[in-house]
Amino acid sequence: MNLSQRARIRAGDAATFGQLFEDHAHEVYRHVVRSTGNWSAAEDIVSLTFLEAWRLREKLRPEGDSVLPWLLGIAVNVLRNTRRAARRHAAALIRLPPAEAMPDFADEIVNRMHDSEQLTAAAEALDSLRPAEREVFTLCVWSGLDYAQAAEALGVPIGTVRSRLSRARSKLRELTAQVPRHQEPGSAYGQVLGGRTDAARSNQERNR
Amino acid sequence: MNHSPELDSAERAELARLLPPPGDPELPAGRHLLLKDAFLQQISEPRVTAPRRRLALVAAPAAAVVLFAAIVAVTVHARRAQSGDEFTTSPIVAVAAGDARGASPLLERMALVVGKKPQVPVGQDEYVYIKSKVAWLVFADDDDSRPQAAGVDPQVLDEVHSREIWVPESQGDEGLIRERGETFGLSGAFPNSRYADLPTDPAVLLRQIYADTRGQGTSADGAAFDFIGEALRESLLPPQVAAALYRAAAKIPGVVLVTDSVDAAGRHGIAVARTDEFGERREWIFDATTFDYLGERSYLVRDTATGKAGTLTATTAVLERGVVPRKGDRPQ
Numbered sequence: 199m200n201l202s203q204r205a206r207i208r209a210g211d212a213a214t215f216g217q218l219f220e221d222h223a224h225e226v227y228r229h230v231v232r233s234t235g236n237w238s239a240a241e242d243i244v245s246l247t248f249l250e251a252w253r254l255r256e257k258l259r260p261e262g263d264s265v266l267p268w269l270l271g272i273a274v275n276v277l278r279n280t281r282r283a284a285r286r287h288a289a290a291l292i293r294l295p296p297a298e299a300m301p302d303f304a305d306e307i308v309n310r311m312h313d314s315e316q317l318t319a320a321a322e323a324l325d326s327l328r329p330a331e332r333e334v335f336t337l338c339v340w341s342g343l344d345y346a347q348a349a350e351a352l353g354v355p356i357g358t359v360r361s362r363l364s365r366a367r368s369k370l371r372e373l374t375a376q377v378p379r380h381q382e383p384g385s386a387y388g389q390v391l392g393g394r395t396d397a398a399r400s401n402q403e404r405n406r
Numbered sequence: 407m408n409h410s411p412e413l414d415s416a417e418r419a420e421l422a423r424l425l426p427p428p429g430d431p432e433l434p435a436g437r438h439l440l441l442k443d444a445f446l447q448q449i450s451e452p453r454v455t456a457p458r459r460r461l462a463l464v465a466a467p468a469a470a471v472v473l474f475a476a477i478v479a480v481t482v483h484a485r486r487a488q489s490g491d492e493f494t495t496s497p498i499v500a501v502a503a504g505d506a507r508g509a510s511p512l513l514e515r516m517a518l519v520v521g522k523k524p525q526v527p528v529g530q531d532e533y534v535y536i537k538s539k540v541a542w543l544v545f546a547d548d549d550d551s552r553p554q555a556a557g558v559d560p561q562v563l564d565e566v567h568s569r570e571i572w573v574p575e576s577q578g579d580e581g582l583i584r585e586r587g588e589t590f591g592l593s594g595a596f597p598n599s600r601y602a603d604l605p606t607d608p609a610v611l612l613r614q615i616y617a618d619t620r621g622q623g624t625s626a627d628g629a630a631f632d633f634i635g636e637a638l639r640e641s642l643l644p645p646q647v648a649a650a651l652y653r654a655a656a657k658i659p660g661v662v663l664v665t666d667s668v669d670a671a672g673r674h675g676i677a678v679a680r681t682d683e684f685g686e687r688r689e690w691i692f693d694a695t696t697f698d699y700l701g702e703r704s705y706l707v708r709d710t711a712t713g714k715a716g717t718l719t720a721t722t723a724v725l726e727r728g729v730v731p732r733k734g735d736r737p738q
Contacts, residue, residue, distance in 0.1 A: 212446060323426060
């Protein structure tokens with residue numbers, strides 16, 4: 199089934215790309231927002247990622263499992279050079295529906311501000327890593343790819359992924375040792391990944 | 407653990423704890439749907455244009471230009487025969503279909519671009535200087551030498567002429583207008599700060615505009631649109647205010663994108679437009695690549711008591727904007 203999905207992607211079947219967007223847009227979006235700490239640009243980067251996937255569809259390997267690593271790899275490339283991707287798809291971008299100027303509900307604003315603070319803190323910490331380490335960290339730790347998938351996404355050997363992640367770990371450990379009280383105890387560090395729930399906001403948005 | 411062939415969940419969790427949690431950003435369902443639609447529309451468009459079709463696309467505008475020129479020539483001739491050279495004509499322009507779905511994305515792009523521009527500071531006792539070319543409807547003639555339909559004010563488009571204005575930054579200061587070699591004082595006019603001090607939050611701004619224009623014009627939406635048109639016309643705005651005005655305009659019902667328009671200086675651009683209840687469309691024209699404000703154009707989109715469809719009712723072009731310390735001065 200996965201094989202045939204890949205075949206249909208390579209053949210440029212629009213319905214398959216619709217399903218691809220349906221299945222993976224939220225993961226791409228989450229990866230982009232977390233990597234950049236920026237809400238406002240993320241929607242454009244998601245659009246650019248799928249437009250690039252369409253353009254590069256014939257380069258997808260015919261065999262393999264989930265295509266998510268491939269998509270995230272494209273997202274990483276778009277993030278590396280957003281400007282070039284934006285130029286390539288300028289005509290498409292200008293016709294995109296604009297990002298909403300303001301959330302409608304007050305509690306939504308509060309939620310967003312809370313998210314923004316967290317994102318900013320995480321993005322600042324990420325900045326201490328080199329770009330290559332940062333990419334491996336966000337893909338493996340936050341987006342849940344394994345070594346092989348991250349290697350596929352980034353187009354590097356598995357050993358490279360492993361060593362970059364190892365370097366990222368050492369650097370971050372060093373940093374957290376240096377500034378142990380960077381945050382209030384228990385407020386951020388040590389919290390389980392994805393432990394915060396925002397079901398209220400999500401439902402509200404789904405119901406629109 | 408460092409050497410495990412797979413990244414297990416315990417190791418992943420341990421790595422995650424090294425950073426603040428990245429939150430759980432979610433693409434709202436409505437946005438997901440919109441972006442998906444836009445993406446699918448983009449990839450399902452025909453990518454190859456047959457030579458025959460391409461030829462037709464070129465030929466159609468060319469034909470329109472020829473037709474346009476012919477109509478202008480005829481009306482100019484007719485008008486001249488009646489009233490001499492004092493007034494030019496009310497030219498007929500081609501009425502393009504407005505794109506209702508295109509206006510909002512364009513305005514958002516414009517807001518993003520203008521928001522990154524540097525702010526030009528304007529001192530409290532300084533003046534904003536704008537030089538433009540303008541033509542608006544004027545009464546054709548005061549004398550009764552020609553038969554006129556009762557109750558109908560015969561209006562024609564003035565000839566395009568130069569206009570300079572010095573708008574005071576602060577309330578209470580008098581400004582200056584120079585048009586056709588004559589200079590007038592501008593007292594009681596709105597100061598530049600009326601627009602420059604507008605809120606930068608689009609939702610707040612739009613509410614304020616509707617509140618401030620309540621009862622004006624013949625529709626609330628039309629009055630709000632015209633307010634923004636005025637704010638953009640002869641002013642010098644902080645980029646954040648301009649961006650908010652674009653985003654507010656995107657939310658006004660009836661606002662459309664017109665893909666090609668032309669200002670009083672002959673410069674082509676894209677336009678944001680709205681048609682009022684009387685069939686008059688007002689366009690704000692912007693450079694298609696830089697999104698710089700070029701000017702305005704107004705015309706009838708259908709036959710009305712004022713004139714035939716396409717009758718031009720206003721055309722302007724802003725040629726220069728600047729700040730000067732005294733009215734009457736020109737920027738260096």
